[in-house]
Amino acid sequence: MxxxxxxxxxxxxxxxxxxxxxxxxxxxxxxxxxxxxxxxxxxxxxxxxxxxxxxxxxxxxxxxxxxxxxxxxxxxxxxxxxxxxxxxxxxxxxxxxxxxxxxxxxxxxxxxxxxxxxxAAEPDDPQDAVVAKQYNENIHLFMKTARHWSEAYAKARPIKTQDFHEKVRKLSETGFSDDSCRTALSKSGWDEQRGMETLLDS
Incomplete structure (x- = not known):
């Protein structure tokens, strides 16, 4: 250097x-x-x-x-x-x-x-197109998903995403890791069936 x-x-x-x-x-x-x-x-x-x-x-x-x-x-x-x-x-x-x-x-x-x-996110110039799509189409779901990830990965204080934690737990019982289940559910709008399909397709 x-x-x-x-x-x-x-x-x-x-x-x-x-x-x-x-x-x-x-x-x-x-x-x-x-x-x-x-x-x-x-x-x-x-x-x-x-x-x-x-x-x-x-x-x-x-x-x-x-x-x-x-x-x-x-x-x-x-x-x-x-x-x-x-x-x-x-x-x-x-x-x-x-x-x-x-x-x-x-x-x-x-x-x-x-x-x-x-x-101050800039969704019109995204790095992650899936996240930007959720941000633009359903800001409430985006905010809750982002909070859930902050709780899961950044040790933020748990607030109101216990139902998301429960969905991750249920899906992980099929043998996939928590991280994989969380990502699949986040990309699928937290629909468990679509989340499983995403996991099986990956």
Missing amino acids: ANISISRVKREFAEVVKSEEAKRCGICIKMLNENNFTKLLGEITGPPDTPYEGGKFLVDIEIPDSYPFNPPKMKFITRIWHPNISSVTGAICLDILKDNWAAALTLRTVLMSLQVLLS
């Missing part, structure tokens, strides 16, 4: 750690290995008044040698139901991580932008 990248990342890492604003927003960053600034772990707290509220979402951060002239590679490790984040791979559709990257941007501003994305 080039010296300019290392010094820049060290400075930005310290900026996030010391930032009162980041702490207040529930954003932090950690090193995975001592003295290795190319692989980092970000954490974002789901923002209030969203289905992600209170959840802890981990983000894989990979710093390229060409940083800061090229953006960091980021993806969600914690599974999430969101139009702009793949429910399968965690890939993120966010303009500043692609064509609209600028060298003036920092790891702190990118993590805060990801948190804003959780508050």
Whole structure:
């Protein structure tokens, strides 16, 4: 890794750690290995008044040698139901991580932008077409599904998705994993028969 990248990342890492604003927003960053600034772990707290509220979402951060002239590679490790984040791979559709990257941007501003994305989805420019379709066609079902995923994967406080947990449990009794059943049901509008058909077709 080039010296300019290392010094820049060290400075930005310290900026996030010391930032009162980041702490207040529930954003932090950690090193995975001592003295290795190319692989980092970000954490974002789901923002209030969203289905992600209170959840802890981990983000894989990979710093390229060409940083800061090229953006960091980021993806969600914690599974999430969101139009702009793949429910399968965690890939993120966010303009500043692609064509609209600028060298003036920092790891702190990118993590805060990801948190804003959780508050303001852009379903017309989706990363996950199935989630975006649900968002556009049945926002109530989307909100409840996203909350359920936050409870299941991001340790958000359980609220009102116990019936979804029960459907996952029932379907998993057929021998499929909870994750597979949850994904199939989410894609099938929580219809158990369609969920089973989705599982059998996959």
